[in-house]
Amino acid sequence: xxxxxxxxxxxxxxxxxxxxxxxxxxxxxxxxxxxxxxxxxxxxxxxxxxxxxxxxxxxxxxxxxxxxxxxxxxxxxxxxxxxxxxxxxxxxxxxxxxxxxxxxxxxxxxxxxxxxxxxxxxxxxxxxxxxxxxxxxxxxxxxxxxxxxxxxxxxxxxxxxxxxxxxxxxxxxxxxxxxxxxxxxxxxxxxxxxxxxxxxxxxxxxxxxxxxxxxxxxxxxxxxxxxxxxxx
Ligand SMILES: N[C@@H](CCC(=O)N[C@@H](CS)C(=O)NCC(=O)O)C(=O)O
Numbered sequence: 001x002x003x004x005x006x007x008x009x010x011x012x013x014x015x016x017x018x019x020x021x022x023x024x025x026x027x028x029x030x031x032x033x034x035x036x037x038x039x040x041x042x043x044x045x046x047x048x049x050x051x052x053x054x055x056x057x058x059x060x061x062x063x064x065x066x067x068x069x070x071x072x073x074x075x076x077x078x079x080x081x082x083x084x085x086x087x088x089x090x091x092x093x094x095x096x097x098x099x100x101x102x103x104x105x106x107x108x109x110x111x112x113x114x115x116x117x118x119x120x121x122x123x124x125x126x127x128x129x130x131x132x133x134x135x136x137x138x139x140x141x142x143x144x145x146x147x148x149x150x151x152x153x154x155x156x157x158x159x160x161x162x163x164x165x166x167x168x169x170x171x172x173x174x175x176x177x178x179x180x181x182x183x184x185x186x187x188x189x190x191x192x193x194x195x196x197x198x199x200x201x202x203x204x205x206x207x208x209x210x211x212x213x214x215x216x217x218x219x220x221x222x223x224x225x226x227x228x229x230x231x232x
Contacts, residue, residue, distance in 0.1 A: 002026040005054040008209040010167035011072045015053045017163045020197035034218030073105040076160040086159045100154045100161035111136045112168045134176040148184035166192045
């Protein structure tokens with residue numbers, strides 16, 4: 001049984017997509033990040049960066065004490081290795097998945113996160129910052145579109161690299177992008193969106209979070225954090 005510490009954001013969604021695909025039994029522990037639940041000591045003990053998602057695997061491969069994992073890319077890789085699913089076993093197939101997984105973690109996620117921040121949440125509308133991240137998002141969409149021109153998924157078969165990237169494309173309109181400009185990306189996006197596991201993952205999100213996340217109170221909790229917040 002996997003315990004998933006989760007909130008209804010793109011990074012949380014990656015993991016419910018994986019769990020729904022594989023049918024691994026799991027329970028969700030909601031962490032209301034807008035209410036500051038990510039700063040609770042018991043959560044920081046498994047996720048020292050005060051970010052969702054995190055997991056605890058109480059039945060790790062080979063037995064022994066439970067294993068906790070934070071960082072969505074590390075969690076996807078851990079679960080792929082646990083189940084032997086959504087990452088190939090051979091060296092060449094595996095490295096394809098890993099480089100696109102890391103591309104998502106180091107590029108697509110952080111840059112699109114800044115796009116959301118300056119486009120929607122920043123109290124000041126700073127044209128330079130908005131333009132910088134809308135353009136960088138556009139460039140990254142172009143990279144993905146080109147990659148998908150001659151293959152069905154990012155690294156061949158459907159894999160954890162696709163699960164990492166897909167939730168970040170869902171808010172493409174809010175990111176100032178038009179999917180019609182990226183036909184291969186659009187085809188990939190529609191295909192993943194229609195997968196029964198993706199539909200179930202979206203349904204789980206709706207059950208868990210029925211309110212608007214980004215209230216003025218939530219912004220105070222989420223933005224402007226310094227080291228003082230995680231000081232023990
Ligand atoms: N690199 C991390 C990023 C996780 C992340 O940014 N999580 C956000 C929600 S998408 C969060 O928990 N924010 C809480 C906060 O900012 O305090 C990952 O991929 O797991």
